[in-house]
Amino acid sequence: MRHVRLLRSRSVRVLWLSMTLSVLGDRLYALAAMWVVYEATGSSSRMGLVAAVESLPYIALGGAGTVVGRFSRWRSLAWLDTARAAVALALPLLWSPDAFGFALTLGLVLLLGTLGALFDPNLGTLVPQLVTPDEVAQASCLFDLTSRVAGVVGQGSAGALLLLVSEVQLFTIDGLTFAVSAAALAWLGRRTARRKSAAAARGPLPAVRARRLLREQRRTATAIAVHAVALFASAVSTVGLPPLLVARFGQGAAGYGLALAATAAGGLAGNLLTGNTLTTRPCDEQNWLGTYCFAWAVSGLALAGLGVADRMAAVIALCIVTGLLFPVCTVTFRAHLARFAPPARLRLLTVDQMAAHAASVAGMLLLPFAVDAAPGASFVAAGALLWCAATAGWYLAGRTRPLPGGA
Structure with a gap:
């Protein structure tokens, strides 16, 4: 295996290794933020507000290419993770179970979201520098594996840790993972500086105008649009799967946990299968968009299938299928973006990040009303929407040719 x-x-x-630990810490942080707010307020709507607040910086900074580009070096990322560690470690010291504690949590979640919005696209821009051009797709698959491992391990480790520590103390663990990540990134910064690489010598990446870039790279713009629709539609599973399992199958938390575990296990298996496929069949720039859209179209069918499934076994099978397809979509798109020059790659990653978070927030705000009215029909409608968008992208993929620069 090339991994x-x-x-x-x-x-x-x-x-x-440091990113795997950091992503696992993020899973613990997300769990801690939700449960701390719920225990303090007893309000599900305020839990949703926490998730929406964290996404706001990703949306706002999507148009600030110059600001994001200032952190396009390993040492800059190390400083960002140092700041994230400080914020996460400060929360258990400042937390109180009252209105002030809730306001403080929102403020720190907003700050962590801002730091994450600066960190994530720059990391995606810098990773291809560590490998040769023919290893870029495999590297994308390898780093996608971090979220798959965290998805499998995170559920069990969170449950075990909560037997030993409080929800607020999970922030301390998250802060320590950020500190480890910061140390690793600082080491990479020193290593590249010693080599006097071009990446270490240059300053911040120049800003690239997103509108012009997306007009030129229509295939990439299509992929970003399909990704946004996918995250909007996927919100129905986040808010609708628990009530669907309760109403149709009489399942409680155990059944919901089983469905989440099935999705995570499918994601891990999908990553390994994608990695093996890339070993024998490298990412084809002519056909990448068709592969990407086809995977999302099948995912849409699986999402619709959840709405009509009449057995719990069918739900688990569909969750596994959905998990299998996530790495195909992620790795295919990231491998394609790696073919762009760093300034254009960073801009496209930032735009995709903005569109994805905006669509996810919209789905979290709008789809709960549909789920309350008709859980099964909501899954069918969301799945059909994703299938239509992905099929349209698949059709466009066959009618457009790639342009120089990766489109």
Whole structure:
């Protein structure tokens, strides 16, 4: 497996291990933020507000290419993770179960979201520098594996940790993972500086106008649009799966946990299958959009299938299928973006980030009303919407040719 070959590089190995730990910490942080707010307020709507507040910086900074580009170096990312560690470690010291504690949590979640919105696209821009051009797709698959591992391990580790520590103390663990990540990124910054690489010598990446770039790269713009629709539609599963399982199958938290575990396990298996496929069949720039849209179209059918499933076994199978397809979509798109020059790659990652978070927030705000009215029909409608969008993208993929620069 080429994952193992990539990990023989010390730089890749250090970054991958630290990012895996950091993503796992993020899962713990998300759980802690939700449960701390729920226990203090007893309000589900305020839990949703926490999720929406965290997404706001991703949406706002999507149009601030110059600001985001100022952090396009390893050492800059190390400082961002140092700040995230400080914020996460401060919350248990400042927290109180009252209105002030809720306001404080919102403020710190907003700050962590801002730091994350600056960090994520720059990391995606810098990772291809660690590998050769023919290893970029495999590297995308390797770093996608971090979220798949966190999805499998995070559920169980969170449950075990909550037997030993409080929800607020999970922020301390998250802060420590950010500190480890910051140390790894600082080490990478020193290593690249010693090599006097071009990436270390240059300043912030120049800003690229998003509108012009998307007009030129229509295939990439299509993929971003399909991704946004996918995240909007997927919100129906986030808010609708628990009531669907209760109403149709009489399942409680155990059944919901089983469905989440099935999705996570499918994601892990999908990542490994995608990695093996890339070993024998590298990402084809001519056909990448068709593969991307086809995977989302099948995911739409699986989402609609959840709305009509009459057995719990069918729900678990559909969750596994959905999980299998997520890495195909993520890795295919990231491998395509890696073909762009760093300034354009950063701009496209930022735009995709903005569109994805805006669509996700819209779905979280609008779809609960549909779920309350008709849970099963909501899944069918959301799945049909995703299938239509992905099929339209698949059709466009066959009618447009790639342009220089990766489109």
